[in-house]
Amino acid sequence: MTSSAKRSCGDCTLCCKVMAIEALAKPVNAWCSHCQPGRGCAIYAARPTECEDFACLWLVNDLLDECWKPSRSKLVVTTSEDGVEIRCDPGSPNAWRKEPYAGDIHAWAVEGETNDMTVVVIIGRRMILVTPDREFDLGIVGPDERIVRELEGTKVVSATVVKENELGRG
Ligand code: SF4
Numbered sequence: 770m771t772s773s774a775k776r777s778c779g780d781c782t783l784c785c786k787v788m789a790i791e792a793l794a795k796p797v798n799a800w801c802s803h804c805q806p807g808r809g810c811a812i813y814a815a816r817p818t819e820c821e822d823f824a825c826l827w828l829v830n831d832l833l834d835e836c837w838k839p840s841r842s843k844l845v846v847t848t849s850e851d852g853v854e855i856r857c858d859p860g861s862p863n864a865w866r867k868e869p870y871a872g873d874i875h876a877w878a879v880e881g882e883t884n885d886m887t888v889v890v891i892i893g894r895r896m897i898l899v900t901p902d903r904e905f906d907l908g909i910v911g912p913d914e915r916i917v918r919e920l921e922g923t924k925v926v927s928a929t930v931v932k933e934n935e936l937g938r939g
Pocket residue numbers: 770771777778781782783784785823824825826827828839840845
């Protein structure tokens with residue numbers, strides 16, 4: 770957790786649940802043992818660098834409407850090398866299907882199709898690639914696996930999961 774000049778985490782602690790913290794061997798979707806849900810981090814001054822450096826998109830980007838605050842939306846949005854990732858609070862796995870979130874996610878997918886940017890919803894370790902026309906439910910995707918898309922022009926026509934060390938083999 771951190772804070773931006775304009776927004777602050779306030780009562781939100783959702784990243785301390787949905788994100789993995791390697792330094793603490795904390796898995797995804799389990800509360801960090803140092804988290805006081807709704808109040809903050811009990812070891813704030815000594816929290817790992819990973820935590821110190823982390824900021825969800827709502828915190829740092831005013832373009833994300835106030836309703837996207839993770840404690841309210843139950844969704845933590847981050848950017849990845851490939852695009853946008855939306856992690857659901859496992860207690861609200863369908864939060865991303867509600868409005869206005871579903872509409873915004875669809876709009877990002879439309880934008881992503883022209884900009885070669887992926888939009889991925891993550892529920893636990895299950896990943897769903899969202900495109901303007903359809904969803905590709907990829908099931909459980911491990912940390913050593915990657916999503917490979919097949920494109921026709923800019924349109925995604927298939928998506929598969931491959932081991933990272935198999936990428937480029939052919
Ligand atoms: S999810 Fe975002 S707003 Fe919530 S505690 Fe983490 S960084 Fe702060």
